[in-house]
Amino acid sequence: MKKLFAVAVLSIMVVFVVSSAFAASATGTARSNVGCGLGTMLFQNNADQSSLLQAFQATTNGTVGSQTFGVTSGTSECKQPTKFVSNERLNEFVVANMDNLAKDIARGNGETLEAFADLMQVPAEQRPEFYQKLQVSFAKIFTSESVVLANVVDNVADVSSTK
């Protein structure tokens, strides 16, 4: 009987090790890499390696921010653009989506680029031209890996105002 008990404990441990090896962090996603430039994105370790345990985590939704009415995240810690009318909504969007925005600008289309144009208040009929201008000037907008919010928005303002 003692042996049985030991084996039962052992098997439960095996399951536990197997499960926890596959389990993702219980705290869910959090913006763990806040910044004003590229490479600011969400992280989650091993999200595709899951388990029964993560199953429960996932259905509880698992995440809670520091705010429940988080309609503003704020970019006050970032240098503000100077060549474009101050627009907090735009700034927040660019900070949170800079990598995808860079990708869309390089491609000349995409949902992030469309949202960006929306926030820049570019009229629909001017957008194809706007996208093309940004694409050909990619290197002038994303001048280096350390480019930040203020540079990107100001560079876009420069690039799109040239004929």
Place this chain on the structure above:
Amino acid sequence: MRFADFSVTAVYGVSYPVYLFFVVLSVLFFFPLARPSSAADDNYLDVLLKSAREKRLYEDRYWDILVHYKHHGSGMKSLIDDPKFFLAPDGKRNPAAELEATIRSFFREERNGEEHPRCRFVARYAWLKEKLDIDELRLPPVDCTEFDEALKKVNPHSAALVFPTTLNNSPGSMFGHTLIRIDSEKQSDLLSYAVTYAAAATDTNGFLYAFKGIFGYYPGYFSILPYYEKVAEYSNIEYRDIWEYHLNLTEEEVRRLVMHVWELRDIYADYYFFDENCSFDLLFLLEVARPSLHLTDAFWDNKVRFWVIPIDTIRVIKESGLITGEKYRPSQATRILAIASHMESGNEDVALDVVDKKTSPQAVVEMQLAREEKMMILDLSAELLQYKYSRKQLEKEEYLKQYLPVLSARSSLGKQDADAYSITPPIPPEQGHLPGRLSFGGGYRTDSFFTEIGWRAAYHDLLDPDEGFTEGAQINFFDISGRYYFKEDRAQLQRLRLIDIVSLSPRDAFFKPVSWKVNTGFDRELFSDGDEHLIYRLNPGGGFSYKSGFLGLSYIMIETDLELSGGLQDNYSLGFGASAGIIKRLSDSWKIDLSAKSVYYVAGDEHRSIKTSLVQNFKITTNNSIAFSLSWEKTFDRYQSEGNLSWNIYF
């Protein structure tokens, strides 16, 4: 201007009871002060209270919705558990007292906008103002600046129901969940806001998490966040495809919904994994928006089950006529596979070379390839780099050093057709089979005919029709079956699987996931006496799976199996072994699963077991299928074979 100041420190740790104490204290303290000062106001309060009583507003359905009241025994009880949400001390169980306390609270002399009940409970105020025809000039003045600004920012115009599916390569996300997107006049959905209901769980121990989640030990909070953050979370981090269902709510209705979310900010309700979960609580928001809807009733008052599965709530919402169309938003993983599928074979290796720094992005531009192919290579490289970075397989510096040159090279190639990477949307999840399963059938085992009846609570089996589900992801919850053997005139419990999960996530050039399984419950096994006996089993395993056109989904796993039974020597058998199989769709409605498993039981009752089976499933309609299985096994040197035919009805 930050709205972050309503911090939910209360969620975390010790500050929570202290915080509550002060809330209660402050309510008690301010209550006498808040009484109207002039006789005229006193009169007006009495007029309103009288009018509310005459109109029996406390019995109005909308009041029940606003305070989340549900029938409880002979009375009513709100599903909200946070004392902050109630203005009357017994408000949780007394709709009439809560209504009167709410009307009284409108007369409080506090200019502090945020916490004044007229600003705090904006939806209650708006409704009562309309119902009682309240003359605001006869109430003490108050400014709800914070609410006005928040509303302006969200700018509600229309709404959508959002369903991130289960993880592409894991049923770990179980049933998926739902959120509501609030759309403004802006064209891009990314600029919308998302309302979710989530448990504030801080434990990192999975078992503790599961226990607390099931039994309501976590507080659930509503929150509203930019939709692009949720898209990033589901699409780019968890690789879950998203379904977005446009709702036909009017601007006024969506506005009411947002007002109610405002009322619920920092207010908790105990979160229950099975019923009071993310999907159930969202239904209240839709009822607040359009009170003629009866959505929560289906899961609470008239419930036939004690659990709420997100897809079921989508079905109920769809039946109510709210849904006008759906949109599929592929995850980054789906996009990566889609780009690769459009490329000429071999070129995806060039993209992998770029990621591995064996080829420079500029070299790709100079290759003797069609321009479209070069674009695809660089687009794929960019997506893969993002993927590796989000997985922390690349450091930030390293990632940026590669990412920007790839994009820079890509920008020199010009524009790709907008639909170059078109992805055909799969069947939406609510069009798949229903989660319950009832099966009737019978067969022949060794030397006796039997008839069998089975019932499964939820949710999807590898052999069930795949439409609307993730292929290779099985979650069976509470699967029970009983048999009657004619020859022996014996009825017996055949199986009671409490849980049976299989996650087959194919490995390919880009993704290297692990496949795994776990099941536990009662089963019948062949013993050395040549008879089958009831055992309790725990059977986990892990391995790899692959997908190919010829074999379909194939897998191989290492397993352990623990069997407990009084009929076994030492009451148990512990074994190690391996299994392999293929699951292939031969046509849209015909699926086969061929598998083999061998286990050496090395501890307890030592023996060896080999099992093979061929299961076929024929889909008749979405919610009807016929299964036919053949199996053969050798256990304890005893042979047994079985044929079984059954009719599955999904409900």
